[in-house]
Amino acid sequence: MFSIGSQIVSKSKADIKASEGEKTLGGKRDLLSALLRVNMSTTIPETQRLNDTEVIAQIPSFFFAGHETTSAATAWALYALSVNTAAQTKLREELLAISTENPTMDELNSLPYLEYVVRETLRVHAPVVFNLRMAMEDDVLPLSKPYIDKEGKSHDSLPIHKGQMIHIPILAVNTDKEIWGEDADEFKPERWAKIPDSVSTIPGVWANLLTFFAGPHNCIGFRFSLAEMKALLFTLVRAFELEQAVPKGGIGPSITGLLQSPMVLAGGKGSGLPLILKPYNAQL
Numbered sequence: 001m002f003s004i005g006s007q008i009v010s011k012s013k014a015d016i017k018a019s020e021g022e023k024t025l026g027g028k029r030d031l032l033s034a035l036l037r038v039n040m041s042t043t044i045p046e047t048q049r050l051n052d053t054e055v056i057a058q059i060p061s062f063f064f065a066g067h068e069t070t071s072a073a074t075a076w077a078l079y080a081l082s083v084n085t086a087a088q089t090k091l092r093e094e095l096l097a098i099s100t101e102n103p104t105m106d107e108l109n110s111l112p113y114l115e116y117v118v119r120e121t122l123r124v125h126a127p128v129v130f131n132l133r134m135a136m137e138d139d140v141l142p143l144s145k146p147y148i149d150k151e152g153k154s155h156d157s158l159p160i161h162k163g164q165m166i167h168i169p170i171l172a173v174n175t176d177k178e179i180w181g182e183d184a185d186e187f188k189p190e191r192w193a194k195i196p197d198s199v200s201t202i203p204g205v206w207a208n209l210l211t212f213f214a215g216p217h218n219c220i221g222f223r224f225s226l227a228e229m230k231a232l233l234f235t236l237v238r239a240f241e242l243e244q245a246v247p248k249g250g251i252g253p254s255i256t257g258l259l260q261s262p263m264v265l266a267g268g269k270g271s272g273l274p275l276i277l278k279p280y281n282a283q284l
């Protein structure tokens with residue numbers, strides 16, 4: 001990936017130099033070209049620029065943090081809609097009420113059911129399933145509910161030691177029945193019309209979910225990701241009816257590292273999410 005990244009960076013820099021003065025980033029408007037262009041600007045002090053190695057190191061982040069996550073999330077949304085056909089029909093009706101094939105971001109954001117579908121997908125099928133943090137100092141975590149240890153002793157706080165790794169179960173919190181109710185595991189976009197009060201205790205950066213995490217290192221790309229998902233769903237759900245291609249229960253999560261994507265669970269059909277897409281004709 002480093003050698004491919006080096007080639008991309010060299011080529012992009014040459015393009016930018018060749019088109020000096022143009023606002024079009026050498027004909028390109030991608031994230032890497034924007035980063036390089038800023039770095040090559042003479043108005044930025046040397047100490048504030050990234051060197052080529054640092055720029056190249058961003059490429060795997062764009063791929064894994066930016067591409068794989070949103071791709072998995074969109075696949076999960078299509079899968080969830082293929083199972084919940086009532087939600088699919090309701091979403092399509094809302095999307096077809098828009099008179100353009102190229103809606104603006106404001107138009108997409110004005111669609112409540114699309115927002116519910118995206119939220120519900122990212123709640124039940126959070127692409128990043130857990131996260132890790134290391135404690136930088138000794139601390140004591142207060143607990144909302146005491147726990148009983150194996151000797152039967154009750155504790156209302158949890159001591160944390162410097163250097164200890166903390167596992168943060170994103171998906172488990174997103175689907176906790178004590179927070180979301182007995183149907184917490186189910187994909188029900190309507191729940192977002194009225195979410196339980198208990199949800200307000202979740203400190204996530206977006207939608208009271210831990211999907212994009214919380215705190216100073218929350219996801220920098222979440223707004224971009226939401227825009228991508230909405231645009232993809234807008235186009236696909238207007239154009240196609242989605243049907244399950246494998247019997248109920250045949251699709252489940254494949255977890256690689258921290259990331260879960262939908263795939264066929266059995267039968268040796270390989271990875272990926274098979275779906276039947278039928279062109280939707282609004283006139284029929």
Ligand code: HEM
Nearest residue numbers: 065066069070073127128211212213217218219220221225
């Ligand atoms: C559905 C899509 C996405 C999900 C579920 C997601 C999830 C997350 C999570 C859970 C974190 C926290 C990781 C940690 O601190 O250990 C994170 C961080 C990050 N995300 Fe995303 N992300 C998504 C899309 C994107 C996109 C589209 C981009 C870039 C365009 C992006 C770039 C990043 C970066 C650079 C960080 C590190 C931030 C930091 O450490 O300060 N992500 N993301």
